[in-house]
Amino acid sequence: MSNMDQECLKYQKLYNWAHTLITSGVIKNMDKFPSEPSLQKKFGYSRQTVRTALQKLEEEGLVTRVRGSGTYVSYDCSKVNEERPQVGLLLSYYSDYLFPRVYDGIESCLTEKGYAIEVAVTKNRLNDEAIYLEGILKGDVSGLIIEGSRSAFPNPNIRLYKEIKRRNIPTLFIHNHYENMVFDSVEMSDKKCSYELTKLLIENGHRRIGGIFKYDDMQxxxxxxxxxxxxxxxxxxxxxxxxxxYSTKDMEEKLSKKGLLRMYRRTKDCTAMIVYNDEVANYYMDFLEERGLHVPEDVSLVSFDDAELLDANNGAQLVSAIHPKYQLGRITAKNLLRMMEDEKWQEKNYSYRFPVKIKEGNSIQKIGR
Amino acid sequence: MSNMDQECLKYQKLYNWAHTLITSGVIKNMDKFPSEPSLQKKFGYSRQTVRTALQKLEEEGLVTRVRGSGTYVSYDCSKVNEERPQVGLLLSYYSDYLFPRVYDGIESCLTEKGYAIEVAVTKNRLNDEAIYLEGILKGDVSGLIIEGSRSAFPNPNIRLYKEIKRRNIPTLFIHNHYENMVFDSVEMSDKKCSYELTKLLIENGHRRIGGIFKYDDMQxxxxxxxxxxxxxxxxxxxxxxxxxxYSTKDMEEKLSKKGLLRMYRRTKDCTAMIVYNDEVANYYMDFLEERGLHVPEDVSLVSFDDAELLDANNGAQLVSAIHPKYQLGRITAKNLLRMMEDEKWQEKNYSYRFPVKIKEGNSIQKIGR
Known part of the structure; x- marks a missing residue:
C-alpha cells in the first residue's frame, strides 16, 4: 500500500468514526468535540490527517469550529428522530475501535424498519448505567440493546434490570452479559476463539506463553x-x-510505557503472548519496536478483534480472532426486531454466538520444541 | 479489661499463632521464622510482647535463636507424622488471623482418628498451588482440604483438579470454591451475612453506604x-x-496510609462503610483515629469474621458477621472423614453453609432519614 493510500485510509477511518459518533447521538448537539491533539494521540495520526477529517465534518455541517474555544457538534439527531419509535442502545465505550462498524450493522437493520436509535455511553461506570436505564424507563422504548458495564462483576443495578423484565421490554446484550441476571446476548465466541489462538501457539512449538487480560469485563x-x-x-x-x-480504571497507567515495561519485564522469558485485543497488541508492538524487538522474531503475538485500523500502522500482520463487528450489529438488530414482534419473546432464546474465525497473519514464529 | 490483661491476651494470641504455624508444618523445620520487627508490624504489638512469645517458643524447643542470623524453626512435624495416614491441607494464607482457630478445628477431629495433616500454603499464587497439588498427587493422601487461590478467577490448574477427581481422592474446599470446577465446600454464608449487615445499616437510617471489597477471592x-x-x-x-x-497483589499499597487516604477521600460522603474483613476494618479505624474521626460518630462501620484479635486494640465493638472458625474446621474434618469412609462420596453432597450470625457491637450510629 502506498503512503498516500495509507493516509487516505486513516483519514477515512477517523471521518467515519466521528460521523457515526455524531449522527448516532453518542456526542450530542452543542457538546464539545475531542480536540485535535487528543485525536492525534488517540489514533496515532498526523495533525494533517486529523485536520482533513475535521474539515470535511465542518463542510457537512456536523461540527462548528469556534475560534479560541474548540470544535462543537452542530447536529441534532433527536429532532431527526422525533416521530419514530425508539430503540435504546447502551454502550460501555464509544472510543472503542469497533463501535462504528457494530453501529452500522444495528442501524442498517433498524432504520429500514422505521426505528430511531437512542444511544448512550456509560464509560464502563455503573452509576452512568443506572442513570441511562432510569431515563430509558421513564421514556418509551420498544427495545433495548445493552453492552454491560463492568460485566465481569455482579451488577448492582438489579432493581432496574428487574423493572425492564417486568415491563416486558425486549432486551438483548451485546459483546457480554452479566452472570447475576438472565438476558439473551449476541457475542463472539470469546472463550473458543481464545482456545484456538492458544492452540495455534502451542502447535507452533511455544511452551512459555504469557497473556495480558482485562479483568473487569466478561470478554x-x-x-x-x-x-x-x-x-x-x-x-x-x-x-x-x-x-x-488490567481494568478500565488502571488501563491508562498499565498501557503507558512504564506500565508496558513492567509487563514486559515479567514476561520476557515468554516466546509468545496472547493479548486482550488489538488495541493492546498495537501498544505492545509499538513498545517492542522502540526496544528494537520484533514480532514474531523475538516474540510471537496473537490477539482478538481484527481491528482493521491496525494493519495500516504496522508491518506485522497480526493473527487475530475476527470480531464479527457489522454482522454482530446486524444479527443483534434482527433478533431484537423478532423479539419486538413477538409478545412471548421471554419464553424463547435469542442468544447467538458466532463461529470461530481466525485471521491469518505473520505474527507467529514456528520454534523448535 | 486492664492493660496487663490486654498484654497477656496479645502475648497469648501471638504464641498460639506461632505454635500452630510450627506444629502444623506451615513453617517447616530449619525455616527462618518471621523477625521481631516484622511480627511487631504485622500484629501491631510492642517489642516486649513479641519477645515474651518468642521466648516461650524457644523454651519449648520449637524455635532456636541464632545470634546475628535470626530465629529458626527447630521442630520436625514430618517425623512425628511418619507412620500415619495423611490428609493434605492447602491454604492460601497462613498470616490469616483466623488460621489457628480453623486449624484447631480440623486437627482436633482428624488426629482423633489417627490422621496426620500435611499443610502447605500458596500465598494466593497459582504456581504454588500447582506445585503443591503435584506433590500431593505424587504422594499418598487419603483426603484433601483446599482453600482456593485467587478463587474469584477461573482456575488454570484444571488438569490437576481433574486428576484429583479421577483418582477419587475425597476433597473439600473451605472458605470458597472455584466457579469452573465442581467440588463440595464448607463456607460461611458470605452473601447472606453481607446482606444482613447492609440491612442493619439501612434500618439505622443509612443511605450513603460505601464498601471496601477484595476482588480476587470468592469471599x-x-x-x-x-x-x-x-x-x-x-x-x-x-x-x-x-x-x-483491592487484591492480594495491591493489598499492601491499598491499605497503606496513602491508599486508605485515597479510599477515604472518595467515600467521605458516606455515613456508613461495609468492609471486606476485620483486618481491613482495623486498618481503617486506625486511619480514621489518626485523622481525629470516630466510629460510629463520624462513620458507622460493619465488617466480617469477628476476629477477636481486634477488640483488644480498639474501643469500638465492631458489628461483624461471625466467622465460624473452629466450628468450620470441625465440620470440614468431620465431612471429610465421612467422605473417606464412603467410596461413593462423589454421588453425594458434603457442602455446608453456616447460618448467619452477627456479632453485636457499638459501631453503628442510628441517623435520621
Missing part, C-alpha cells in the same frame, strides 16, 4: 478461560507471573 | 453480591465511586 474473563483451558488440555505449564491484568 | 465477590442485592431490594442508591476494590 476478558472468557478469553482467559479459553487460554487456561487450552494450556491445561495440552499439558502446557501455566505460570501466573506470565499473566498480567 | 469478596460474594460479600459484594449480598451488599448490592440488599441495596437494590431496599431501593438504596448504589454509587460506584463509593466502592473500593
Amino acid at each position: 476478558g474473563i472468557e478469553r482467559y478461560k479459553g487460554f487456561i483451558q487450552c494450556l491445561s488440555d495440552y499439558g502446557v505449564k501455566f505460570d501466573d507471573d506470565y499473566i498480567r491484568w | 469478596g465477590i460474594e460479600r459484594y453480591k449480598g451488599f448490592i442485592q440488599c441495596l437494590s431490594d431496599y431501593g438504596v442508591k448504589f454509587d460506584d465511586d463509593y466502592i473500593r476494590w
